[in-house]
Amino acid sequence: MEYEAVIGLETHVQIKTRSKMFTSVAYKFAEAPNTLTDPVVWALPGVLPVLNFEAIRKTIELGLMFGCTIPEITKWDRKNYFYPDSPKNYQLSQYDQPLCLGGGVEIEMEGANGSEMGAHRVVKLTRIHLEEDVGKLTHFAHDSLVDYNRAGTPLMEIVSEPDMHSADEVFAYLNAIRNTVSFAGISDCDMEKGQMRCDVNVSLRPKGSDKLGVKVEMKNINSTSNVRNCINYEIRRQRECLESGVPIVQETRRWDAALGITQSMRNKEDAHDYRYFPDPDLLPVKITPELLDSIRADLVEMPFDRQRRYMSDFGLPYSLTSVLCHDRELCNYYEASLKAYPKNPKATANMIVNDLQRELYAKLQQQSSQEEDVFEETERKSVEHSKHLEECLLTPEKLAGLVEIIDAAVISKQMAKEVFVEMFATGKTAAEIVKQRNLAQNSDTSELEEFCRKAIEANPKAVAEFKAGNEKAINALIGPVMKASKGKANPAVLLPILKGLIK
């Protein structure tokens, strides 16, 4: 029998806010343990939570981007369970009145090749709610240590419908969430730093059936490649179970990345009874139409909309947009360059995607080998990459200046590559470099005529062939002229001179 996998995701995204969800302490990654704490984080006797409005605003912002409905009233509930990473032994979360309901995430599947757009579809969402993160436990042979720095950090949980059917779709879904969230500046979504984590629900059913099978949950998977491997493993495991008549039990399984398998953690009977009830310390929050309007007014463009706009308005090929539109910093850079010189969007995009990216990666590679640091995850790289872009000496305006002088035929494309490298290294403008190094193309016909005459005299064979009708033979004369002009001869001026002299 053929089976179809049904997959739903719960994706946790840490929200970049100035302070934690219910207190004024800040959150940063990799600080000394238990330094980002206060009486509220420690859950000392008598403390009370105070809502972080910025986190509410950013969650609504993402909800609006994904087309969710924002209910008028939202409230907070206590999810009760004992675990040492949770200082209160309850987590403040949203049970039955979340901030965002419904909506969907547009995803793009991989195309046939890099220059072809893949198929698009919308994955349905159930809800997005806001909650607080827990601390971090480190286990040793006889003891465990807990660090509450992360405890109380705002976390949004994006819950999808069981609306995906393959690991590739899930991969596309996570990419779409990451792009949207990072374009909106809500989070950096660095999975390595725990800024994005997900729980995956997988079930199998006979193809064509519309009933859901028994679902298995895999918790806290911390990289996109692990998500992909875990789902593929789980689909295979469940198919083998079904084919050999072993019933699938509803359970939670742990993904062991080292072994590449999932292992049973607990079954349905051991499931927690979270004893949810409305938090009496926090009042329900009314989301006013005025608030929604003000958030709507500041919404950023969805990454796929931007990509379609770049293709239609700027005539960019898909391959260029697919690089640009996965990186907010690159897009900002591109648009800033276009603002400085709007006449050649395609050449500008090409220079950013090819030359700039090449130099940035070279620099990154050089630095990371110096730091003896190994970057395995692409998401990590992209974060570093945007940092490099921020510090890049070659500003968008300067890059635009280079495109402009190429268009004006001040220097050749060949020459431009060299100029680019120097601009990147020194931050000088193209004009400065051209002037200092005297690189402007030579269009002085009298001087060029002299070079051409000498080339014709030195190459009688090529001249004869050209006269006999072989147009290409003239190329043999261009090299010597270029050499004589130190590469500055303008080919557009040069060719008519050569042809005129030969006739």
Added chain:
Amino acid sequence: MSQEIYYKKLTELDEMLDKSEISAVELLKEFIGRTKQIEPQIGAFISFDESRALAQAAESDKRRASGRKLSALDGIPVGLKDVIAVRGQKLTCASKMLENYVSPYTATAALKLEDAGAVFWGRLNMDEFAMGSSCENSAFLKTKNPWDTTRIPGGSSGGSAAATAAGECVVALGSDTGGSIRQPASLCGIVGMKPTYGLVSRYGLAAFASSLDQIGPFARSVKDAAVLLGTIAGHDPKDSTSVKIDIPDYAAQLDAGALSGKTLGVAAEYFGDGVDAAVRKRVEEAIELCRSKGANIKEVSLPHTDLAIPVYYIIATAEASSNLARYDGVRYTHRSKLADDVISLYTKSRAEGFGEEVKRRIILGSYVLSSGYYDAYYLRAQKVRTLIRRDFERAFESVDAILTPTSPTPAFKFGEKTANPLAMYLSDICTINVNLAGLPGISVPCGFTPEGLPVGLQIIGKAFRESELLSIAYAYEQAAGFSDAHPNL
């Protein structure tokens, strides 16, 4: 009437300090001496910090001497129930669980007292985590009723009531979740008030039941209670349930003629079989006195009164089961030496750290919230809570305040109700509704039983109309004249 210093009212002492008839340090020493003398009989204090209090008093003297007096409370010794956090002081909640816990921060209400110049004199005994009606659930000591030391002082704020009644402090703060200020005030013959929910910040009050808890004053007169309430009331950004309203000068607005022309409600539901005959008699006399001072007495009906106890013990225990989950042996509480894994760390630490009543309520609360029972208990209780609130709203359409007994009985003997939790729970039958409805209530002394035990009159007011409620209480107090009666110690 010439009086011992330690029985003088806050307002009198303020005047003496103003006139330099006594210094704050001298005053505090009076209370230190008094406390050390009678504590063996009373047992109201869990701890006190003599040197810190003396330093605070010395600062106060400097301020008063240089004309920089902060308020009427400047230099006045105030007791705090051991459930309100003060930086650098122990906060035990009368529990083994927090026996050695020192708070690194100060509760907003205590901070306001500090800003007003008050001297913190002692941390007062209570039922563990404010759960109880007799103070017998304290893990550390028994507090005796100053009027009869064979009897309980009431609870849970029994230490605050006994210390104030016995002249071990001038005024005190307590907390009231189901009657924990008003009932012990009544049993100890002093004034105790629970403000409207949201009037006083709960930040720094170790939570029992968050939707019911309020901090409030104990005093030997209505005016002193008004001064104390005015100091601690007001919006606090650290407590999302505290309300943004202007706080008037309650003490200045007191009006001895307030009873004239007022309509006061009396509800038959509060005078049922469980009410002791002597208590009933004194409360009825109080009602008559109000009538004689120009008040109209009107029958009102509060039909859902009898549901208050079950509703309260569902909502309060549910919230408590979650609020007390943080006392787990991991960070700052008692940790069992027998723990050898994470589960036994929790179970053994909590088994050793919590007393019987606390455990009973945690189990009850966990049960009513558990899946499959939530709708039948917690959700239903919330609906009935709304009905109780509506009872009061309807009654307050035609009356300005409602008069009831504070406690159905006078102070009872030690051990009398410990074997029967339900009998103990009924001690709060007259006060619990007021918490469920979020309203302000005050207990004022209204006489004595034939055995000489104090009886309290409860006056229930409209939400956030503390000024009016205090005036009615003040007018009654002036007419009745019980505020100068003190136990013979």
